[in-house]
Amino acid sequence: MLELIPLALTLVALAGYGTGLHRLRRRGVRWPVTRVAAMLAGSLCTAAAVLPPIASRDELFPVHVGQHLLLGMAAPALLALSAPVTLALRTLPRRPQRILLRLLHSFPVAVLAAPATAVVLNLGGLYALYLTGLYQAAEHNDLVHAAVHVHMFLAGGLLSWAVIGIDPVRRRPGTWVRLPALIIAAAGHDTLAKLIYAWNLPAGGGPIASRHTGAELMYYGGTVIEVALAAVVMAQWYLVSGRALARTRRSSQSLGPQLPIALPSRRRGWAPLPLSHLGRISHGPRAGHKRHRRRNSPGGELREPVQANPEKLRPHPTPVSARVASVSPAER
Amino acid sequence: MASSHVAGDGRDAAAKQTRRSIWSGVLAGVGLVAFIDETVFHQLLHWHHFYDKSTLAVGLVSDGLFHAGGFIAMVAGLFLLADAHRRGGFVPKRWWGGLLLGAGGFQLYDGIVQHKLLGLHQIRYHVTIWPYDLTWNLIAFIMILAGVLLMKGQAGIARSSLLRSDARPAG
Numbered sequence: 001m002l003e004l005i006p007l008a009l010t011l012v013a014l015a016g017y018g019t020g021l022h023r024l025r026r027r028g029v030r031w032p033v034t035r036v037a038a039m040l041a042g043s044l045c046t047a048a049a050v051l052p053p054i055a056s057r058d059e060l061f062p063v064h065v066g067q068h069l070l071l072g073m074a075a076p077a078l079l080a081l082s083a084p085v086t087l088a089l090r091t092l093p094r095r096p097q098r099i100l101l102r103l104l105h106s107f108p109v110a111v112l113a114a115p116a117t118a119v120v121l122n123l124g125g126l127y128a129l130y131l132t133g134l135y136q137a138a139e140h141n142d143l144v145h146a147a148v149h150v151h152m153f154l155a156g157g158l159l160s161w162a163v164i165g166i167d168p169v170r171r172r173p174g175t176w177v178r179l180p181a182l183i184i185a186a187a188g189h190d191t192l193a194k195l196i197y198a199w200n201l202p203a204g205g206g207p208i209a210s211r212h213t214g215a216e217l218m219y220y221g222g223t224v225i226e227v228a229l230a231a232v233v234m235a236q237w238y239l240v241s242g243r244a245l246a247r248t249r250r251s252s253q254s255l256g257p258q259l260p261i262a263l264p265s266r267r268r269g270w271a272p273l274p275l276s277h278l279g280r281i282s283h284g285p286r287a288g289h290k291r292h293r294r295r296n297s298p299g300g301e302l303r304e305p306v307q308a309n310p311e312k313l314r315p316h317p318t319p320v321s322a323r324v325a326s327v328s329p330a331e332r
Numbered sequence: 333m334a335s336s337h338v339a340g341d342g343r344d345a346a347a348k349q350t351r352r353s354i355w356s357g358v359l360a361g362v363g364l365v366a367f368i369d370e371t372v373f374h375q376l377l378h379w380h381h382f383y384d385k386s387t388l389a390v391g392l393v394s395d396g397l398f399h400a401g402g403f404i405a406m407v408a409g410l411f412l413l414a415d416a417h418r419r420g421g422f423v424p425k426r427w428w429g430g431l432l433l434g435a436g437g438f439q440l441y442d443g444i445v446q447h448k449l450l451g452l453h454q455i456r457y458h459v460t461i462w463p464y465d466l467t468w469n470l471i472a473f474i475m476i477l478a479g480v481l482l483m484k485g486q487a488g489i490a491r492s493s494l495l496r497s498d499a500r501p502a503g
Contacts, residue, residue, distance in 0.1 A: 179408060183401050191396030197383050198392060216382060223403060230404040234411035241415065 006050040010043050020091040035082045042078030045070045061205040061214035069221045076156035077229060085167035105170055113169045115181035118159040123188040125151050130196055136204030159185060164232045175237040186226035193219035349421030349489060356412035357430025362438045363406020384453040391450030423489055429482030436475030443469045
């Protein structure tokens, strides 16, 4: 009976997501299909982890590790990429939407959403599970077993949400916080896998060979997922900084020449740029762009286009309330 | 217009581009060695062992950090490389210099600290080990030397990409 609860929860989440999609579609609002795919794939991973044949054989250590990879790493990452909170904020009725918004702005959520919290909860849970007698206890007690799985999923979800999440949180840390957080979590995970191998853990994990196989699966499987997460973090950085770069280029192109007069030259050190280049790229100030000139570059000086600082730019620079407010009245 | 001011701006920007290229190279270099170590020596040749009974616990921590960090560094380095190209500020000589420094530095750390001091694992088992260790660290040393050489002297921004991406008209 206990096995059916996670499946039921997955189905409820899917139904909720589907309802949200339906409401958006009725309003004629587009929702990226990649997010829907992420939701479906995440649900699939969750279901695979909690259903037979995996769930019924998780007394074998390698199977348990497979379950851990699916439930604690792959599924949360995919679900975080499906932007469930954004969808909820855009489609919930007014009152629950307010409650959700207040919750998102609350102090406990800010603490939970911090990468440091997520890393500590993840690694703490994992180290406690495999280095202490917790794994053995979970084998004998269904409730402990369930609690371990819930913690695994939630802690993984928190980490994914903090590191690759695209939902609006109050202060999303920059790339150069999220990437090191990911490295620490990944290093802790890989170290634990080797400790399990070295010390023939976990207690109650069956034959030594089986424990070793599990540890190796944890090490290499974990690496694959961690590299994928890093690719997502960097791709998000690349897209955001690309938008910033395009903005700077647009505004500096309206100011005149955008290249520095002098460029490093292979042969002569600093060489002046041929005037033909300036002629080709300078379009002169255009009407309607004077605002930029005044704000960005006093006196219309040459503005180097590469100075935008992508770390300053978050995927969602506007506060949650402002974004929701800007969306809801029009759609309502 | 103060031309010296403009040239100074350009020089600052060029220094920034150069730093970007160097860091991109260093990260890619660390990642490259981590990748070669994992695929060639662990998986293909089976020279290295997943775990060696003489390993200290701190060796496992170091290994975990460099295993995860190496692969993630490769991903980050490649995205930084794409970014440098996109900004038209890719400095090939410095990138290769950074790559060799990163790769050599990590290989030297692996060869001396991880293999020898922390006893993580040896390069190969059931053989006379010192020629392997010598070759390993010598290659690391040569890579570092080549990297240092590439870091010196004039280096130009890759011109073609600079003109291609920066000279694009607005619309």
